[in-house]
Amino acid sequence: MTPHDFDHHFDFDAGGAGFDLNRPGALIAALPAILGFTPEKSLIVVSVDRGQLGAVLRVDLGPDLRDGLEGLVSVTASARPEAAIAIIVDPEGALCPMCNDEHRRLCTALADELDGYGIPLWAAHLVDRVGAGGRWHCVDGCGSRGRVDDPEASPVTVAAVLDGRRLYGRRADLESVIAVTDISRTQRVAEALAALQAGGCTPDADDPADRAYRAVQDGLDAITRIEKGETLTDAEIAVVAHGLADLRVRDTMYALAVGERAAAAETLWATLARLLPAPWRVEALVQLAFSAYVRGDGPLTGVALEAALRVDPTHRMGGLLDAALQSGMRPEQIRELALTGYRLADELGVVLPPRQAPGRRAG
Incomplete structure (x- = not known):
């Protein structure tokens, strides 16, 4: 199992939302808000840190999962939790004694892997569905069982919504955020990019600093249009994408993830990711991953990075963010990378949106 085979969500302050980690029905109901989508056919590992909810990882159930737990457990262990809880979501398996034996x-196997890091598996629950009235029971036959609380009424869900997080019905809905679906428009954007290159927009065409300044301004202008509810033209998308080919431009743009216009900037990167052809879309995907990482959205970060590194496995920032994600580095640590963007903006003479408070979500 590789790191990209599972979804990673960072520590969520569920304690402040009146969340009771000791109630399986409440813990399961909180999963959609924690992961960002409703899990199906999944193994979910919840780390426990000082009695509170820590990082949460999810992986698809499959026949080879038992032999590939090492990667999942190593990421879980990176945050050094005091314990872990396993939740298996399986509609068929919850009613099948033979399947329950496989889950056991x-x-x-999961407990053995965790034990190698000195992490006890406190409990393991099997649930038929993550929804109000879903049925859960302990995997080891201890006799504990019950109903799942209503996820929409979960205090964790309420806290997530108030925090500006978007929740998806399924993981496929999350993947659609970056999916290239309008092939004809992507082709038009590709033609616009080709025209820009043919028109003399090469690294030595003019002063590099002036070119970088204009490219950053083009990105800010696109964000302004998005904030006004306007649709970017193919030519405008091509101009922004072409500007991101400059290392100073993209390093400057990372600062937008911590600024007061972060939500519109993230919308821009998602739009570019859906419309740009490869390899141009890689930079938009990494910008999107950085923005999602900063606001603590591990699943979207992982989806965007997986798509980016599939096209360019050697991408500098993509590789750095991927390593940080898999090692459990906290979003507030990643935010510090944006300081370089503000420094570069000063050098270029660009005025970026002011930084927003660390606790505020981009949306």
Whole structure:
């Protein structure tokens, strides 16, 4: 199992929302808000840190999962939690004694892997569905069982919505945020990019600093149009994408993720990711991943990075963010990378939106 085979969500302050980690029905109901989507056919590992909810990882159930737990557990262990809880979501398996035996073996293997890091597996629950009235029971046959609380009424869900997080019905809905679906328009954007290159927009065409300044301004102008509810033209998308080919431009743009216009900037990167052809879309995907990482959206960060590194496995910032994500580095640590963007903006003479408070979500 590689790191890209599972979704990673950072520590969520559920304690402040009146969340009770000791109630399985409440813990399961909180999963859609924690992960950003409703999990199906999944193994979910919840780390426990000082009695509170820590990082949460999710992986698809599959026949080879038991033999590939090492990567999942190593990421779980990177935050050095005091314990872990396993939740298996399986509609068929919850009603099938033979399937339950397989799930029990899976949890035994998981417990053995965790034990290698000195992390006890406190409990393992099997649930048929993550929804109000879903049925759960302990995997090891301890006799504990119950109903799942209503996810929409979960205090964790309420806290997530108030915090500006978008929740998706399924993981596929999350993947659609970056999916290239309008092939004809992507082709038009590709033609516009080709025209820009043919028109003499090469690294030595004019003063590099002036070119970088204009490219950053083009990005800010595009964000302004998005904030006004306007649709970017193919030519405007091509201009922004072409500007991101400059290392100073993209390093400057990372600062937008911590600024007061972060939500519109993230919309811009998602739009470019859906419309740009490869390899141009890589930079938009990494910008989107950085923005999502900064606001603590691990699943979207992972989806964007997976798509970017599939096209360019050697991408500098993409590789750095991927390593940080898999090691459990906290969003507030990643935010510090944006300071370089503000420094570069000063050098170029560009005025970026002011930084917003660290606790505020981009949306």
